[in-house]
Amino acid sequence: MRKIAIIGVGLIKWGELWETSLRQIAAEAVFNCLEDAGTDRIDSMFIGNMSGGLFNGQEHLSSLIPDQMGRNNIPAMRVESACASGGMAVRTACIEVASGISDYAVAVGVEKMTDISGQEATYALATAADQDYEAFHGVTFPGLYAMMAKAHMDRYGTTRDQLSSVVIKNHLNGSMNPNAQFPFKITSEQVMKSPMIADPLRLLDCSPITDGAAAVLITTVEEAKKLKRQPVLISGFGHASDSIALSSRKDILQLEAVELSAEKALKMADKTIKEIDFAEFHDCFSIAEILVLEALGVVAHGDGGKASMDGLTALDGSFPVNSSGGLKSKGHPVGATGVAQICEVVTQLRGEAGERQLKNIKTGLTQNMGGSAGSSVVHILEVI
């Protein structure tokens, strides 16, 4: 396989984008990405999108998005793995280029979630859970993650303040990200005063409903030398699945898909977790970031809450997580999230993250998951 690199990243301002459509925001992110890369060459395109069908009454984005760009004949395909759709699109583009099938592949993630009501969006998101054994009985994602949070508090003594420390840190980071949906700081008092969604998770423990898109251009390290930007090496990727229903897991606090996907990516990159300088994690809920921190072995099982509270994952901590603001502050347009994580790591490794720039970093990791970690995909990126 050929060595591959990211040569361009494209983002747009995320939020409730009522003036623009699904196809427009996807095309805009790709155009921004091409402009960043300084080329307009695309050999193939991979589109991460969870549910154009339920959110927009529109499937077949493989035809829609190249069409909108005026590039009708680009070979394109949509990939889906619930909220891990974006990461899966990047992985597929990586293999497309590494194998030699394409020299330039775009991965674009997009979700337009506010075209329907909040109740309908909650239903659409719940289709990532087990329809027969979970969703049908009324459980939605805040409920599933609340069960994990309760179990974590019960088994390890994780506290309310420890959960809050995750979202306060992510909002602080997001306040320095101009593309974030909610680019402002929040306090512990605000978290505690926000409405209870599913005990113990309050509104400010939950990532929001977002319209957004993100794109990256992948090429070979060899080809990248011809372009103006400093390429960022993709040295590893891995994905794995787990049971879709939480009730089928051996232990609801052990995210096996996350463990296995990280193990595979690290092995491919010939690295251990200790050699990773920073990461973007899938913090769909405050508890999720804690569970991922433990699943990746950054800290021992049970220590995630305390480590967050102690500042391990802050911008100036020894393992910064979600410098972008994470899903919590940046927003969570589900199909776009995994691609935007890659954009953040590339931006950091290029030293272009402005106010939120991390120091002395060479290697970053992204972790993106679907449902209650029924699927997970991890990428490792390095300065060349």
Added chain:
Amino acid sequence: MRKIAIIGVGLIKWGELWETSLRQIAAEAVFNCLEDAGTDRIDSMFIGNMSGGLFNGQEHLSSLIPDQMGRNNIPAMRVESACASGGMAVRTACIEVASGISDYAVAVGVEKMTDISGQEATYALATAADQDYEAFHGVTFPGLYAMMAKAHMDRYGTTRDQLSSVVIKNHLNGSMNPNAQFPFKITSEQVMKSPMIADPLRLLDCSPITDGAAAVLITTVEEAKKLKRQPVLISGFGHASDSIALSSRKDILQLEAVELSAEKALKMADKTIKEIDFAEFHDCFSIAEILVLEALGVVAHGDGGKASMDGLTALDGSFPVNSSGGLKSKGHPVGATGVAQICEVVTQLRGEAGERQLKNIKTGLTQNMGGSAGSSVVHILEVI
């Protein structure tokens, strides 16, 4: 890239499968495929499915299907390109193995379309068209293909009997396929007496609503030698897109995505269309098979209707098309169709097609498309 081959195929009886669920039929097809191959090894899985969201309220099949199989941790991903989802899943599995990322990859296509009403299914299918510029205004797929049929009749003098010849031939073939949804012959009179759906297309010009699944196991030619079955080489694949709305095409009778995807696959296999012995085409409507015959250059533009009528594409013709019965007789569970096409070509090349067995064949082609050919994927398979 490594040379790759199909080593196992798995089908189930298609129809209105009200007693079984989406997850069950997908798992059954994969188990049948593993049994056929004589191995239970799966390194990764690619799931072709158009709209679990709209048909079944279930996304995240990448977690659901390995889970149902009791193989939780298999890395899996769903791919979608409307009715070309199955073919795209096969293409993705091919690259996965050719690149060396996996040694054994399953592509499984599945769609469970009868869990909702016919009207809801028509809406779900129409999400493969342009929601803003086609579906919103009331046009559905029979209407889109009817426009193509009308234009073909007008420009080239294609007749009603020529359209009928396609579906009569496919039902004759399907009558010899025990897995077909409608395994019986039809007559010209039956076509003419069937209800008008969208002039000139009658009910018997249209492929049906179907529940079904199909799976193939792909490995390297090298690995395949260790297994009991005769492998079938996958020597070429290609895909391409076109505008999603018919109104944006230069010519609604020219299927550019089909032309380009075939061109790519043939180039990769180092073949011309004259070296292809038989094919499975995407005959979602009678006119579609005629248009594809022309797009692939088997006959000149305008000659497809006459060629069908003259028996070119019959089992004993010089270029047999849809020996399986095609989408028309075999059924069209949209996400499964592209995978089932591969199953048929493999079954023919193995000489195991029973009553419908073709003679003197070495090389077969599959052509699978989404929407009104807004996307298309082609594979070339050969006896080793």
